[in-house]
Amino acid sequence: MTPLPDLVTIHPPKDEEEYSRPPSMVPIEFIEVPVA
Structure with a gap:
């Protein structure tokens, strides 16, 4: 199975x-930054 990154x-x-x-x-921290 091909990994998600590929x-x-x-x-x-x-x-x-x-x-x-x-x-x-x-x-998770990177996601919270744009959301905040």
Whole structure:
């Protein structure tokens, strides 16, 4: 099975894509920053 990082690498990262990425890849602290 292909790991999630590979799937994300297939399509170019967009501003919206960063928020769409699963929490497993993005640190919780990083997510709380834009939300706050």
